[in-house]
Amino acid sequence: MLSKLFMFEKPLGMRDTLPELYETKTYLRTEIVNEMKRWGYQMVETPTVEYYDTIGAKSAILDQQLFKLMDKQGYSLVLRPDMTAPIARLVSSSLKQTAYPIRLGYHSNLFRAQQYDGGRPAEFEQVGAELIGDGSVSADAETIALLIESLKRTGLQQFKLAIGHVGFVDALLLEIVGNKERAEVLRRFLYEKNYVGFRSHVKGLQLSSIDKKRLFGLLKLRGGNELFEQALKLVESEQGKAALEELQELWTVLKEYGLDSFITMDLNLVLHMSYYTGTVFEVYSQELGVPLGSGGRYDELLQQFNRPAQAIGFGIRLDLLAEAVGQIAPTEYRTCVIFSRERRAEAIGQARQLREEGQIVVLQDLNGIANVDQMSEDYDDILYVIGKSKQGGQADE
Numbered sequence: 001m002l003s004k005l006f007m008f009e010k011p012l013g014m015r016d017t018l019p020e021l022y023e024t025k026t027y028l029r030t031e032i033v034n035e036m037k038r039w040g041y042q043m044v045e046t047p048t049v050e051y052y053d054t055i056g057a058k059s060a061i062l063d064q065q066l067f068k069l070m071d072k073q074g075y076s077l078v079l080r081p082d083m084t085a086p087i088a089r090l091v092s093s094s095l096k097q098t099a100y101p102i103r104l105g106y107h108s109n110l111f112r113a114q115q116y117d118g119g120r121p122a123e124f125e126q127v128g129a130e131l132i133g134d135g136s137v138s139a140d141a142e143t144i145a146l147l148i149e150s151l152k153r154t155g156l157q158q159f160k161l162a163i164g165h166v167g168f169v170d171a172l173l174l175e176i177v178g179n180k181e182r183a184e185v186l187r188r189f190l191y192e193k194n195y196v197g198f199r200s201h202v203k204g205l206q207l208s209s210i211d212k213k214r215l216f217g218l219l220k221l222r223g224g225n226e227l228f229e230q231a232l233k234l235v236e237s238e239q240g241k242a243a244l245e246e247l248q249e250l251w252t253v254l255k256e257y258g259l260d261s262f263i264t265m266d267l268n269l270v271l272h273m274s275y276y277t278g279t280v281f282e283v284y285s286q287e288l289g290v291p292l293g294s295g296g297r298y299d300e301l302l303q304q305f306n307r308p309a310q311a312i313g314f315g316i317r318l319d320l321l322a323e324a325v326g327q328i329a330p331t332e333y334r335t336c337v338i339f340s341r342e343r344r345a346e347a348i349g350q351a352r353q354l355r356e357e358g359q360i361v362v363l364q365d366l367n368g369i370a371n372v373d374q375m376s377e378d379y380d381d382i383l384y385v386i387g388k389s390k391q392g393g394q395a396d397e
């Protein structure tokens with residue numbers, strides 16, 4: 001049975017948004033969406049609830065993190081944990097006739113169930129963009145440049161984008177450890193950023209000391225474009241070398257955008273999304289220890305919806321961005337018109353006029369408040385429309 005206390009609690013990971021944070025989020029969202037629109041991205045919405053088989057299973061979010069429910073027909077549904085899979089569905093159905101490349105943007109609440117009360121939200125808003133049907137390095141650069149320019153618009157001061165490549169990590173691990181299962185164990189350490197675990201696991205492997213050195217070398221591949229030379233020495237396979245060439249070209253294009261100062265290379269970067277196939281990236285700000293946005297290339301997801309295409313995109317966590325920038329929404333000037341009943345009509349007219357001029361006006365009956373002084377403290381300006389009506393309907397001060 002639910003206790004009274006429990007009734008006032010929220011489910012694990014669910015949060016209220018109070019007015020100040022609401023305004024900050026609105027401001028940040030608007031800045032990012034406007035920037036995406038200027039780049040020609042068109043905004044879309046998809047349903048909050050999707051079929052488990054269509055979206056839940058393809059979203060690359062662990063099954064235990066999905067909120068599952070059932071519809072009246074008995075079908076399994078999920079609260080969308082990600083927007084990339086719903087957009088892949090949309091592009092393959094309603095937008096089937098639209099030619100590639102397609103540029104879409106969104107801001108949506110996503111749901112990922114939490115196991116423990118670790119302070120992580122189970123519902124959060126993501127603002128993102130997807131560029132579908134273009135496999136070029138220029139598309140990778142456009143996506144990353146759009147992400148950086150969007151964040152610059154929000155006023156976020158100090159941030160960096162770490163860029164890696166799934167193809168490089170996979171190729172290197174596979175050519176050293178020999179099979180996918182063993183590579184997967186190492187990949188997991190990288191995904192968890194557990195470098196101590198990675199090292200001790202490598203030490204225990206039956207490998208030559210040269211190969212162990214190569215694996216330790218992978219951990220050092222973070223920095224500027226001087227890394228490429230070191231990385232080329234580590235990898236032997238064509239796939240690994242091709243990935244590095246792609247990254248090198250990407251670096252050149254981002255330089256052409258004038259954005260290379262925002263970039264670092266992180267060649268052991270592995271993201272949780274299992275659909276990534278190429279370039280991947282994460283955004284870090286000085287203020288937070290966790291990435292506030294991420295994305296990457298997913299060239300094999302669309303074919304699961306029968307409309308194959310190469311694609312790349314990103315998502316920015318609005319809650320984390322708000323935390324990083326602090327409360328930056330400009331505070332609004334608020335007026336309160338306090339009226340007595342006999343002058344109510346006059347007060348309504350006055351409030352309407354001020355609102356038409358763009359002001360924020362609260363209209364308050366004097367009889368409805370217990371403490372006028374306390375109420376007055378919450379406003380920048382108070383207009384009293386009380387007592388006997390004056391000629392011309394001017395408010396008393």
Ligand SMILES: N[C@@H](Cc1c[nH]c[nH+]1)C(=O)O
Nearest residue numbers: 082084295296313314315
């Ligand atoms: N859907 C990814 C972000 C992304 C968008 N496009 C590609 N990746 C996420 O939720 O982390």
